[in-house]
Amino acid sequence: MLKLSKLTDYATVVLSHMAKDNAATHAALEISEMTGIAQPTVSKVLKMLAKAGVLNSVRGAKGGYVLARSPEKITVASVISALEGPIALTECSHSHRSCEQASGCHIQGGWNLINQKIFNALESVTLADLILPVTTPREVTIPVTSLYR
Structure with missing residues (x-):
């Protein structure tokens, strides 16, 4: 199963909050209070996103x-790359150096x-896209008589 870390999940929540007022400067405490994510975790995520160039810090x-x-x-x-590193499903998708089977592998491509x-x-x-409101499908009614045709 492909699974992203909890920090990446938190990063999407933090960024979604920030995107709703993307011109504002957001503090870790404010984000923590609004999202329910612990402040030390928010601070860690913010630093990682800033280091990757997704965010800018304001002193x-x-x-x-x-x-x-x-x-x-x-x-x-x-966002995923900022928290997880390069997106790669297998080691050979990222680097051939650490795979002992690379020389004889026929499915690498x-x-x-x-x-x-x-x-x-x-x-x-x-x-x-992530902050767009989720729309629920409209209720569809099908006349019972149409089921018997």
Whole structure:
């Protein structure tokens, strides 16, 4: 099973909160209070995202963090990469050096293709997409008489 770390999950929550008011400077305490994520965890996530260039830090009494780009330009792939490192399903998708089987592997290209497709899918979803309201499907009524035709 593919599974992202809890920190990556927290990062999406933190960024979604920030994206709702993307021009504002956000402090760790404020984000913690609004999201329910512990402040030390929020601080750690913010530092990681800033180091990766997803956020910019603002110094001073009214300092904190701001999005480095608009929510439409921050991709899920960039968020995952900031917290998890390069997106790679298998070791050979990222580096051939640590795989003892690389020289005789005949499916390496297949894994690279799969990895690229997943990366492209994650790159196509933005922070702006994540904060869109979830719409529930409209209720559809089907007349019972139409079921017997």
